[in-house]
Amino acid sequence: MTTHENVVEVRELRKIYGHFAAVDGIDFDIHRGETFALLGPNGAGKSTTIEILEGYRDRTSGDARVLGVDPGRGGLDWKARLGIVLQSSGESGNVTVIEQLRHFAALYPNPRDVDEVIAAVGLQEKAGTLIRKLSGGQRRRVDVAVGIVGRPELLFLDEPTTGFDPEARRSFWDLIRTLQSEGTTILLTTHYLDEAAQLGDRAGVIAGGRMVDLAPIGELGGADARTPLVRWREAGEQREQRTDAPGALVAALIDRLGPEPDALEVIRPSLEDVYLDLIGRETSTSDDAEPTTTETEVAR
Amino acid sequence: MSATTSTTPAPRTTSHAVGSSILRAIRLGGLRIGYEVRAYFRQGDTVFFTFLFPVVMLTIFSVSFSQASFGQTVDGDDVSAAWFYLPAMLAAGLLLSGVQNLAIDIALEKSDGTLKRLAGSPLPVVSYFIGKLGQSFVTGLAQAAVLLALGFTVFGVPLPEEPQNWLVFAWVFVLGVVTSAILGIALSAVPRSGKSATAVVIPITLVLQFISGVYLAFSNLPDWLQNFASVFPLKWMAQGMRSVFLPEELVILEPNESWELPGVALVLGLWLVVGLVLARLTFRWIRKDS
Numbered sequence: 001m002t003t004h005e006n007v008v009e010v011r012e013l014r015k016i017y018g019h020f021a022a023v024d025g026i027d028f029d030i031h032r033g034e035t036f037a038l039l040g041p042n043g044a045g046k047s048t049t050i051e052i053l054e055g056y057r058d059r060t061s062g063d064a065r066v067l068g069v070d071p072g073r074g075g076l077d078w079k080a081r082l083g084i085v086l087q088s089s090g091e092s093g094n095v096t097v098i099e100q101l102r103h104f105a106a107l108y109p110n111p112r113d114v115d116e117v118i119a120a121v122g123l124q125e126k127a128g129t130l131i132r133k134l135s136g137g138q139r140r141r142v143d144v145a146v147g148i149v150g151r152p153e154l155l156f157l158d159e160p161t162t163g164f165d166p167e168a169r170r171s172f173w174d175l176i177r178t179l180q181s182e183g184t185t186i187l188l189t190t191h192y193l194d195e196a197a198q199l200g201d202r203a204g205v206i207a208g209g210r211m212v213d214l215a216p217i218g219e220l221g222g223a224d225a226r227t228p229l230v231r232w233r234e235a236g237e238q239r240e241q242r243t244d245a246p247g248a249l250v251a252a253l254i255d256r257l258g259p260e261p262d263a264l265e266v267i268r269p270s271l272e273d274v275y276l277d278l279i280g281r282e283t284s285t286s287d288d289a290e291p292t293t294t295e296t297e298v299a300r
Numbered sequence: 301m302s303a304t305t306s307t308t309p310a311p312r313t314t315s316h317a318v319g320s321s322i323l324r325a326i327r328l329g330g331l332r333i334g335y336e337v338r339a340y341f342r343q344g345d346t347v348f349f350t351f352l353f354p355v356v357m358l359t360i361f362s363v364s365f366s367q368a369s370f371g372q373t374v375d376g377d378d379v380s381a382a383w384f385y386l387p388a389m390l391a392a393g394l395l396l397s398g399v400q401n402l403a404i405d406i407a408l409e410k411s412d413g414t415l416k417r418l419a420g421s422p423l424p425v426v427s428y429f430i431g432k433l434g435q436s437f438v439t440g441l442a443q444a445a446v447l448l449a450l451g452f453t454v455f456g457v458p459l460p461e462e463p464q465n466w467l468v469f470a471w472v473f474v475l476g477v478v479t480s481a482i483l484g485i486a487l488s489a490v491p492r493s494g495k496s497a498t499a500v501v502i503p504i505t506l507v508l509q510f511i512s513g514v515y516l517a518f519s520n521l522p523d524w525l526q527n528f529a530s531v532f533p534l535k536w537m538a539q540g541m542r543s544v545f546l547p548e549e550l551v552i553l554e555p556n557e558s559w560e561l562p563g564v565a566l567v568l569g570l571w572l573v574v575g576l577v578l579a580r581l582t583f584r585w586i587r588k589d590s
Contacts, residue, residue, distance in 0.1 A: 054420055056586060080422040090412040094339040103335050107328060107423050130342065146417070 004031040007154050007185045008053060012062035015048050022048045024209035025062065030154075035176070035186040037200035037217070039193070041279055045209040046189045047087060050158055053187070054084055067154060080108055083152030085143050085160050093131030097123055097142055100131060101149055108150030120175050121145045122168070136163045144172070148179065155179065157188045161195060173198050193271045205278050212278050221274035229269065233262040325424040332423075332431025337438050340401075350401045351443055354389040357515075358447060361385045362455045370517070373547045382455030387541035388514045389447055394473065395505055395534050397440035398480020402432055403487035403501045410586070411494030419585030429485065429579075436481035437474075444473065457545070465544045468561065472540035475568045479533055482575035489582035508534045513542075519553040526555060533571045540564040 008030035015023040023045040030036040038046050051057045053064060055071040055078075064071055069078045095103070101118060105111035118127050121141040126134060131142055140163055147155060157176075161169045169192075176186065176199050190196055196203055197217050204214040213220055224242060230249050231240040234257065243249050246266045253261045269277070340346060365381035372378060409415050418428060451457035460466065487504070491497040509515055511525055512534035518526065529535040542550070543559035551557055 056416065056419070076422040076424060079420060082420065084417075084420040086413065086416060086420075088413065089417070091414045091417070092339070092343065092408070092412060094342040095335065099335070099338070103331065104421065106331055107421050150421070 004029070006030065006065075007032050007034075007067060008036075008187065009065040010049075010053070010062070011064075013049065013052065013059055013064055014061045015045075015052065015057065016060040021209050023052070023059075026204075026206065026209070026211045028204050028211065028214055030185060030187060032185055033180075033183050034201045035180055035188060035199050037196035037203040038187065038189045038206060039196055039203055039275060040206035044206045046206055047158060049206070050156055050187065050189055054082070054156055055079070080150065081153045083147040083150055083155040085147035085155070085157045087158040087162075089139060089143050091131070093134075093139070096128050096130055097134070097145075098127040100142060101145055104146050105149045110151050112149050112151050114149065117145045117149050120148075120178070122171055137165065137168055140164065141168070141172075144175070148184075152184065154185045154187070157186060157190075159189055159191060161190070161192065169195070193275055197271050205275065207279050217271070220271070221269075221278055225274045225277065226269050229265075229267040231263070231265040231267065232257075238263075325426045326430065328423060328427035329430025329434070332427055333434030333438065336431045336435035340435055340439055346401060346405070350396045351439060353396060354393040354443065355446055355450060357392070358382065358385055358389040358450060358455075362451075371547075371550050371553070374549055379547065379550065380455065380457070382451055383457045384517075384546070386447065386451040386455075386457050387545040388538055390444055390473075390541045390545075391476070391512075391534060391538035392509055392514045393443045393447060394440060394476040394480050394537050395508065397443060398436045398477055398482075399484040399487060400501055400505045401439070402436060402481055402484030403490075404497045406432065406485060406488035407491040407497035407501075408494040410488070411497075415585050425583070425585070432485060433478065433481045436484070437477055440473070440477045460544060468540065469544045472537065472544070472564060475565065475572070476533070476537040476540070479568045479572040479575060480537075482572055482579055483533070486575045486578035486582060489578075489584075508532055511535075513538045517553070518555075530555075530567075533568050536564045536567045 006029045008028075010026060010028050013023055013026050014021060026045070026049065028036070038049065040046050048057065052059050053066050053071050055066075055074045058072055066074070067078060067081055074082075097118060098114065101114045105114050105117075115127075118124055121144055123138065123141055123145070126138060131139060134142065140160070144157075144160055147157070161172055164172060173195070180186065180199075186199070188196070188199060200217050202215065203217050203220060205212050205220065213222075215221075227242045227244060228246040229240055229242050230246050230253075231238070232253060233239065241249060250261075250264065250266065253264070267273075340351075362380070362382035362385065368381055369378035370381060370384035406415075448459065452459050460469075487501060488497075491500040508529075511521065511529040512518070512532065513521070513529070514534065518529075518535070518538070521529070526535075539554065539559060540561065542554070543561060543564075551559060554560070
């Protein structure tokens, strides 16, 4: 693709509740065929943003286009092109997995094969089971199956793998890769950075309602963020230095301070470190972020 | 769980057009009916409190008052408790299958995310309503069949032989269940949460049953209460059902000593219109900014 066709366009998007700006002027595009990950702590504005794009919430100001349509005015034709996996589902579940999927498939003009979808989410053995009798992770897989059965052009995945065991998560990733290879555009929110790294082409990091960074996943935080960091203690003082040649620095330290410099560490920042650094920077500078939420988030 | 076998790319705009045809809305409405009825009978508490409740009450009244006479026919036969209560329970069934069932059901669906999921799908709102109406109709019909079968076979209630009576039964049933269903949809907007739905709805339906001649003989109620009850549809449904199943002689117990069938049609019709307007004004897939 030489020119990017934008499936989602967001400009200066704001959502104000009373005096609180849940979303405070964010911009991003999602290109056709791309998987875009929206990252950020709870309360940062991820879900508000995604629900505005899904048509569930009205925006206070700014502009949004989803598949060329204002999501506040999307009709049935527009909805038929979307797949939505909501954050939570507590439905009574008095139908079986296969009944649910057949029913939802019938709502769409060009649905996927129901048996294939059930197989794709690994629920063949549960096809005839009432949804309310499934485990939490299995119900989540039904949600995903319902989200993709209509063969969406654009798929919203709001924390899709919460409650999955590691094996189910890996299988889910495989499923998403298949959808990606078929050209589906995906907007993903997740708490799991490895998930974003595995699936995402680009990511936006939201904190306090603002986009603090937006880049290909491997470039989040800027070039410096992944430069190794050497830390040591010298004359009772904590010292650190970013360097592309940590070995040379350590050798120099050994020359200067002896064979075992005090508290020597060489740190290669992981995506998680970069992310936490971004979030931390934002929460320390912004007044409306909720630090307690951020900390529980960090713990995950 | 490896991969979907389909390799066709996600198609573009053109193939996704669903159109806005009425035919599609009706076809999907039909699918919704099947889906809703199936789910209804798998929900234990609804089956008991909505579907079987009139059946249980008919049994209790018939057995408890088995020695009592509720009037006499021209031939000098006693009108048994089962005979007297059968039309009352048929009317109560209409109210429960419509108002109680749907008001609680939709309020729960609003709070548990069912409506949110549907709101994100290309299901027309009309199809959803057709599904709910159909669910009330089908389950109400099954309920009426169970009541009639129980009354006839177990308690020996004589059923009318005149086609004329069954014609009245048909229109009172259809108008009653449709009006109740629409009012149920309108009432579903009142509970603020799924948890409060039963607490809001059941007192309303219960009081209506007591003042409308379902549990207590309407003729024994004081005039002011009769007049008050006459504002609401249940009194008229019960009266319509009595006109079908009770011996003609008992008409003297009715207000104005008449079955007042035109009044039944008029009041139910008015409530139907009121319900449609309220449902149209209040129903939302989701509360947008809650």
